[in-house]
Amino acid sequence: MTLLVAHQLVKRFGALPATDHVSFSVNAGEIHALIGPNGAGKSTLVNLISGLLPADGGTLTLDGADITHFAPHRRVAAGLSRCFQVTSIFARQTVGENLLLAVQAHAGSSFRFAQRRDSDLALLAAAQELARRVTLEADWDRVAATLPHGAQRKLDVALAIAARPKLLLLDEPMAGMGPVESAQMVALIRRLREDMAILLIEHDMDAVFQLADRISVLVYGKVLTSGTAAEIQADAQVQAVYLGTETDPADEVRA
Numbered sequence: 030m031t032l033l034v035a036h037q038l039v040k041r042f043g044a045l046p047a048t049d050h051v052s053f054s055v056n057a058g059e060i061h062a063l064i065g066p067n068g069a070g071k072s073t074l075v076n077l078i079s080g081l082l083p084a085d086g087g088t089l090t091l092d093g094a095d096i097t098h099f100a101p102h103r104r105v106a107a108g109l110s111r112c113f114q115v116t117s118i119f120a121r122q123t124v125g126e127n128l129l130l131a132v133q134a135h136a137g138s139s140f141r142f143a144q145r146r147d148s149d150l151a152l153l154a155a156a157q158e159l160a161r162r163v164t165l166e167a168d169w170d171r172v173a174a175t176l177p178h179g180a181q182r183k184l185d186v187a188l189a190i191a192a193r194p195k196l197l198l199l200d201e202p203m204a205g206m207g208p209v210e211s212a213q214m215v216a217l218i219r220r221l222r223e224d225m226a227i228l229l230i231e232h233d234m235d236a237v238f239q240l241a242d243r244i245s246v247l248v249y250g251k252v253l254t255s256g257t258a259a260e261i262q263a264d265a266q267v268q269a270v271y272l273g274t275e276t277d278p279a280d281e282v283r284a
C-alpha cells in the first residue's frame with residue numbers, strides 16, 4: 030500500500046529550482062532513504078513534506094488525503110511526524126518530563142478519563158512505554174541536557190513518535206554519532222519500522238544500505254533514480270555522482 034505520494038513537487042529559491050518536479054512514493058511499512066550529494070535538495074524536500082516550506086507546485090498525499098496545503102501541525106495530526114537535525118528536546122527538563130509533555134500534547138481524546146488519577150496514570154504509562162521503545166528507561170530522571178548526544182537523538186525520536194505517526198521523517202539521525210551510537214540508532218530505526226513507515230535522509234551510507242528497503246537518489250533537485258539498495262549500489266550513474274567521472278552525470282539529470 031502506498032502511504033506518501035509526492036507528485037511533481039517544485040520549490041524555487043529565486044531562479045534556483047532546489048526541488049525540480051520531484052515524484053516519489055513511500056509504501057506502508059517501508060524505510061525509504063533519500064540520498065544525494067551536498068546541495069542536492071534533500072533538506073528542501075523534507076521541509077516541503079513536513080510543511081515547513083510551501084511548495085511552488087505539485088501535490089502531496091498521505092494515506093489518500095491531499096495534505097499539499099496543510100500547515101505542519103495538521104500534517105502531524107494526519108500522521109506525519111519529523112525529527113530534526115537539530116534536536117528539539119526540552120534541554121532543562123528530565124527525560125520523563127519531556128516524554129510526558131509529548132504524550133500529553135498528542136493525547137487528544139484517548140486519555141480523557143472520568144477520574145483525573147486514571148488519566149494521569151495512563152499518560153505516565155504511555156510515556157514510560159515511549160522511554161522503553163527508545164531504550165531510555167534508565168535515564169527517566171536525568172536532565173535531557175546531560176544526556177550523551179546519541180541518547181538526546183533517541184529522545185528526539187521518542188518525541189516524534191509520541192504522535193503515533195504513520196510516516197516518520199528522520200533528517201540525518203546519525204549526524205555527529207560515533208560507531209556505537211550509530212549502531213544503536215540503526216537498531217532503533219529497524220524496530221520502529223514494525224509500526225510505521227520511515228523516510229530517512231542520511232549521509233552515512235553504511236546505515237542507509239543496512240536499513241533502506243528502497244532508496245531515491247537526488248541530484249540537482251531531481252530524482253536521478255529509485256531502487257533497492259542492491260540496485261542503487263550497482264547503478265553506474267549513482268556511482269558517477271558519488272565517485273566522480275570525467276563526464277558530469279548531473280548533466281543527464283538537468284537535461
Ligand SMILES: Nc1ncnc2c1ncn2[C@@H]1O[C@H](COP(=O)(O)OP(=O)(O)OP(=O)(O)O)[C@@H](O)[C@H]1O
Nearest residue numbers: 042043045047065066067068069070071072073074
Ligand atoms: N532558504 C534558502 N534560500 C536560498 N537557497 C536555498 C535555501 N535553502 C536551500 N537553498 C539552496 O537549495 C539547494 C538545495 O539545498 P538543500 O539544503 O535542500 O540540499 P541538501 O541536499 O539537503 O544538502 P546537504 O546534504 O548539504 O544538507 C542548494 O543549492 C542550497 O544552496
